[in-house]
Amino acid sequence: MTIVLAEVTIPSESFELGEILHDHQKLRIELTPFVPTGNGLIPYFWVEAADQDEFAAAVRRDERVAALTVVDEGADKRLYHIEWADSMSTNGFLEAIRTNDVIVESGVGTSDTWRFTLRAATHDALASFQQFCTDNGIELAVHRVYSPATGEYDTDGLTVSQRDALRVASRLGYFQTPSRATLEEVGEELGISSQAASRRIRRAVETLVDNTVILE
Incomplete structure (x- = not known):
């Protein structure tokens, strides 16, 4: 089976976690790899922020968040575990990932933009993911598509x-x-x-x- 990787960017407001953080201070978030299933979406992520306490308080106030816990700390960043509320919906970017068998290898975001490396089993699965984003108004920019096994890649990003x-x-x-x-x-x-x-x-x-x- 040939694995296909894609490097893409989306506006923060098109991504559920990015939307929650969109109006807050200047920060950088790095996701741990995940497969979106149920409400266990994106359970862990690292945050670099000028004021971590302000960041955490703002996230906890969001009705889509049930709990936010600090599980580790570095010199200038914290690792958080997030629990989503039962009312949390996934009708955007996460739903595109879930319904098209795409896995997030890495994700780094700011208050404005998120950049992801995505993994799919086939080019068709990736194309279906892109088409889902297009059909649902998600502003997806594809910067690189390639196969680690063959070294082949395509930068046009067309579905x-x-x-x-x-x-x-x-x-x-x-x-x-x-x-x-x-x-x-x-x-x-x-x-x-x-x-x-x-x-x-x-x-x-x-x-x-x-x-x-x-x-x-």
């Missing part, structure tokens, strides 16, 4: 459906000037509406720009 949309549009001549194909024809070839084809092509182009132009 399978986005790549197919670009291939069909290109083959039909949609990108030529003047265009040789309409969105209706592209959509018909893909088996989707013209509006869906337009959204898929636009998101694919935005992903390519974000991951190949801006990051260079």
